[in-house]
Amino acid sequence: MKGWMGKFKGLFLLGSLALVLSACGQENLTALEPKGYGAEKALDLIILTTVVMLFVLVIVMLIYTAVLLRYRKKKGQENYIPKQVEGNKALETIWTVIPIILLIIIAVPTVTATFDLADETGASDHLNIQVTGNQYWWHFNYEGQEIQTSQDLYIPAGEKVYLNMKSSDVIHSFWVPSISGKMDVNPENENTMFIEAYEEGVYWGKCAELCGPSHSLMDFKVVVVSQEEFDQWVEDMKNVDPKAQPQDAVAQEGQALFQENNCMGCHAIGSSPAAVGPNLTNFGSRSKIAGILEPTKENLVRWIMDPEEIKPGNKMTGNYPDVSEEEADKIAEYLLQLEPSEITPEDAGK
Ligand code: HEC
Numbered sequence: 353m354k355g356w357m358g359k360f361k362g363l364f365l366l367g368s369l370a371l372v373l374s375a376c377g378q379e380n381l382t383a384l385e386p387k388g389y390g391a392e393k394a395l396d397l398i399i400l401t402t403v404v405m406l407f408v409l410v411i412v413m414l415i416y417t418a419v420l421l422r423y424r425k426k427k428g429q430e431n432y433i434p435k436q437v438e439g440n441k442a443l444e445t446i447w448t449v450i451p452i453i454l455l456i457i458i459a460v461p462t463v464t465a466t467f468d469l470a471d472e473t474g475a476s477d478h479l480n481i482q483v484t485g486n487q488y489w490w491h492f493n494y495e496g497q498e499i500q501t502s503q504d505l506y507i508p509a510g511e512k513v514y515l516n517m518k519s520s521d522v523i524h525s526f527w528v529p530s531i532s533g534k535m536d537v538n539p540e541n542e543n544t545m546f547i548e549a550y551e552e553g554v555y556w557g558k559c560a561e562l563c564g565p566s567h568s569l570m571d572f573k574v575v576v577v578s579q580e581e582f583d584q585w586v587e588d589m590k591n592v593d594p595k596a597q598p599q600d601a602v603a604q605e606g607q608a609l610f611q612e613n614n615c616m617g618c619h620a621i622g623s624s625p626a627a628v629g630p631n632l633t634n635f636g637s638r639s640k641i642a643g644i645l646e647p648t649k650e651n652l653v654r655w656i657m658d659p660e661e662i663k664p665g666n667k668m669t670g671n672y673p674d675v676s677e678e679e680a681d682k683i684a685e686y687l688l689q690l691e692p693s694e695i696t697p698e699d700a701g702k
């Protein structure tokens with residue numbers, strides 16, 4: 353009985369694992385359908401090493417089966433002792449040389465790709481973006497331009513973009529699986545990585561280093577648009593007037609409440625570098641709220657009322673006066689109309 357139960361348990365585990373892992377194939381979040389330079393290099397190496405390993409597995413299994421069949425103890429030969437062999441130069445040479453060749457086949461492209469992906473010599477000819485990892489959100493500062501943004505990183509398709517990354521608190525790791533590999537984001541030193549996305553689209557990014565209770569919610573997006581769209585986005589973002597009055601009367605009240613409730617202490621609108629919290633310049637165009645929630649008014653009110661319920665341990669909780677639902681609703685109305693550019697994640701084919 354217990355044996356059967358055990359078998360069922362195994363089957364159940366396998367089934368649920370298959371179910372859970374099938375979500376790993378999500379479009380725009382999988383390293384197995386590369387849409388960028390680094391991810392493509394990585395997949396080539398994954399395929400190469402898998403082929404080499406399968407080759408070894410097949411050969412070893414063939415020899416193993418052949419030996420099992422051929423040299424098993426046969427009826428009537430119970431007392432037969434086969435010829436005793438001690439060392440065979442030819443065999444030993446073969447099984448030393450073949451693994452060396454296989455390792456060289458893996459090592460040469462791996463080392464080449466490593467140097468290629470770490471190459472920073474052309475950095476000054478390309479767009480450079482300062483990336484800051486924070487518990488539990490990402491900030492992007494376009495170097496040499498008056499643009500600061502958070503959560504959604506806009507880049508042009510088909511262009512190398514250099515990311516100079518640092519953390520404001522603990523170690524994070526920047527990872528957009530379908531575009532490139534991971535890079536540690538440390539508090540002490542800056543790490544640089546370039547990314548190049550081939551196609552327009554919205555690619556999902558993850559923090560890949562355990563950084564606190566909401567680590568798994570530290571999502572962001574890379575919004576890849578055409579060069580023309582990108583140029584327009586840059587223009588629009590540069591020309592933002594942070595104090596602009598909204599048209600709508602409710603949104604105007606929201607703006608006043610946003611100022612009264614200390615929100616401005618942590619959230620900049622425009623290119624000011626204040627960075628305790630995400631920059632909200634183009635908040636109305638966000639693909640998600642706080643990196644994870646669908647961008648609806650309802651969700652935004654939920655966030656403003658109780659961010660702790662959504663992201664435990666975040667640095668906004670408790671640091672602003674209580675706002676009523678009515679007030680939160682007005683603030684939401686204000687924040688959602690902050691759409692300085694027509695270029696949004698929808699243009700990138702969200
Ligand atoms: C003490 C600093 C601080 C104050 C004050 C503060 N926030 Fe925040 N806020 C944060 C931080 C930090 C985050 C990011 C949380 C996370 O994702 O971990 C955040 C996130 C947000 C987000 C999501 C942003 C995005 O890009 O998706 C919104 C919206 C927001 N806050 C609105 C407000 C409003 C409205 C107020 C005033 C009532 C306010 N905040 C006051 C620090 C603050």
Ligand SMILES: [Cu+2]
Nearest residue numbers: 524559563570
């Ligand atoms: Cu993190």
